[in-house]
Amino acid sequence: MKTSESKNLRSDKANLPQYGMVNAAKNDMTVKEWKDRRFSKQYPGLTVDVLDGDGNHVPGQTKIGTVRESYAENDD
DSSP states (O other), rough: EETOOBBBOGGGGGGGOOOOOOSOOOTBBHHHHHIIIIHHHHHHHHEEEOOTSSSSSSOOOHHHHHHHHHHHHHHO
């Protein structure tokens, strides 16, 4: 996780509040929409990279459902 100035937080992230969303994002929401609507509201000033089940960064237009499926594929 990084600040908007790209400073790595490393141990500074130890005191971040727990992610507070109760309901899962819909599968058809994009990663960019999730970052804009959910992550940024919970953690203003921070950015986050979303990784697929293989540990690859996913682009913003990727659907949340696709990201979830990539993790399910790795559980087999």
